[in-house]
Amino acid sequence: MRAFTYAGHPTRVVFGAGTIGRLPEELSRLGATRALVLSTPGRADLAQRVRELLGPAAAGEFTGAAMHTPVEVTEHALAVVRESAADCLVAVGGGSTTGLAKALSVRTGLPQVVVPTTYAGSEATAVLGETENGVKTTRSAPEIRPGTVLYDVDLTLGLPVPVSVTSGINAMAHAVEALYAPETDPVTDQLALRAIELLAEALPRIADGPGDRAARANALEAAWLAGTCLGSVGMGLHHKLCHTLGGSFGLPHAPTHTVVLPYAMAHNAPAAPDAMSRIARALGAPDAPTAVHDLIRRLGAPTNLADLGLAASKLPRAAELATATPCPNPREVTREGIAQLLADAFEGRRPAPAEPLADSLHTLLGQVTASLAGAPDARVRQLLTDLTRRLHGFVADNDLSDDEWRYAIDFLTRTGQQCSDTRQEFILLSDTLGISSAVDLLTNSRTAESTPSAVLGPFYVEGPPPLPDGADLAEGLTGTPMYASVRVTDLDGKPLAGAVADVWQSNEDGYYDVQLPDIDGPQLRARFRADDEGRIRFRSILPSEYPIPEDGPVGRMLAAVGRHPYRAPHVHFMISVPGRHTLVTQLFVAGGAHIDDDTVFGVKDALVVDFPEHHGPTPDGRPAEGPWRSLDYTFRLAPAPTPGDR
Secondary structure (H helix, E strand, O other): OOOOOOOOOOOEEEEEOOHHHHHHHHHHHHOOOOEEEEOOHHHHHHHHHHHHHHHHHEEEEEOOOOOOOEHHHHHHHHHHHHHHOOOEEEEEEOHHHHHHHHHHHHHHOOOEEEEEOOOOOHHHOOEEEEEEOOEEEEEEOHHHOOOEEEEEHHHHOOOOHHHHHHHHHHHHHHHHHHHOOOOOOHHHHHHHHHHHHHHHHHHHHHHHOOOOHHHHHHHHHHHHHHHHHHHHHOOOHHHHHHHHHHHHHOOOHHHHHHHHHHHHHHHHHHHOHHHHHHHHHHHOOOOHHHHHHHHHHHOOOOOOOHHHOOOHHHHHHHHHHHOOOOOOOOOOOOHHHHHHHHHHHHHOOOOOOOOHHHHHHHHHHHHHHHHHOOOOOHHHHHHHHHHHHHHHHHHHHOOOOHHHHHHHHHHHHHHHHHOEOOEOHHHHHHHHOOHHHHHHHHHHOOOOOOOOOOOOOOOOOOOOOEOOOOOEOOOOOOOOEEEEEEEEEOOOOOEOOOOEEEEEOOOOOOOOHHHOOOOOOOOOEEEEEOOOOOEEEEEEEOOOOEEOOOOOHHHHHHHHOOOOOEEOOEEEEEEEOOOEOOEEEEEEEOOOOOOOOOOOOOOOHHHEEOOOEEOOOOOOOOOOOOOEEEEEEEEEOOEOOOOOOO
């Protein structure tokens, strides 16, 4: 059993594009009226922009923030704080500026608002590293953590590619080290793995196109997640080495992290195999340290300490300083081990893979992904490259045998052979693995006010017969009569006249018309058009639960894993209106069977509705020999997405 302690952190995070414009609002929330603006000399222009944005709320600026947070710089800034009578600190820039804000805050108690322009992640931690007399020391305390962070993607668009890459690898180091820290927990694990995935995908895109806003957003989000990890579980050997090299030998912060990371990982790999396996999966590679090293090399970032300006004669002293005080680490820290690690990092030698076959697998993966690099469509290139990495990772992680591979190929072949004009076994496979629902969530569930979507399913047929309002879909079929009266509106409740709704469902025995060869023509499916009030009326029968087809490869797969094949009772709707997002959804019968274990994972709580039972005359005046059900529901359609929206 895994034991852990987890505490949430109270930092307020504002993330988006153009969020720097919300600075005055955030200062008002803090009750601050005199903010000292902090930056490095290279970001003085941004500091001036912030002062203009804050207007009278800007008490002054200090643009002398420096790498590794020298104490003498902090003392100079402290004098400016006092002279300006500041009641708040606003830091704009990278880790150097954030470090200065932390150092000032911990000395004065002033609140911090941090606006990061790199992927340093320091803004998400309660850690402060300061350099004095050539030695960098760190400490951690809750009051060090900034209270408010504004992440503005627009401010990162102009970040040079070399800085973007080293800053991003620095962020990745936070996530990597969190996965084998002594105080790991499930929340931090997931944040760390997500950060690694995002950075591995975003950094090559930024290198290829620095103005790629989506990649910039992913990298900035990853930096926040990775920094949060570091703030939750603390720092280990990697950070100890980098702080030693930076504080005592003047090496640049992010490039040093970039060089050291794969060697620190390789050093710890024998003592942290589970963490390394998870990192490798996140990277889509068979071996984590070599994958990180190769990523750094591919991005054109520094790969050895010699190029950063460290002299070989300094290596023994660096090993001595790095091992002078203990630090948490999965592998015992010894002078000899660290000396070898630093020697490898100094030379830039590629780490040896933990498994003999890993290097060959990695080379093969590199050859395949390189063959995709010339795809003219960037989205096609991204999708195929990521799919290839994940499939290769799956093969390596599971040590796939030749017999298993052949069985998989045969399974997919049989799945394709089962497909026809009236049956889509591949959609059925996607449905039962939850892939259809996952794509549905990503594609159609971004507007909370609209009616939730649901999977299309394998039995939709293009061009159902148009029927007039009030028509009977059942046409004499046995089953409990059901009368539907539904409305289609916009998000504000305004009727959408003329909305086109395709409706389809199974019969009382759980079969769709396309599954019954003896049926001549469509049955229990139709197309309706809404009236001026956006209303559609029709008659049918109450849907019942039913099994998906079990006579094909998907049915045999479910049987092999002990899963039932049943779907909860539902009616399908596809509703389209010009200028509106087409809604594909299902309405499920409240209290019906398998609502909680639908075999295609298609049930959403908001789509489970009452079909109340009635007795007596039906809405169309027909005599009723027994009970009948009604359906009264309003569908709310969102505006159609603009090009480029996701």
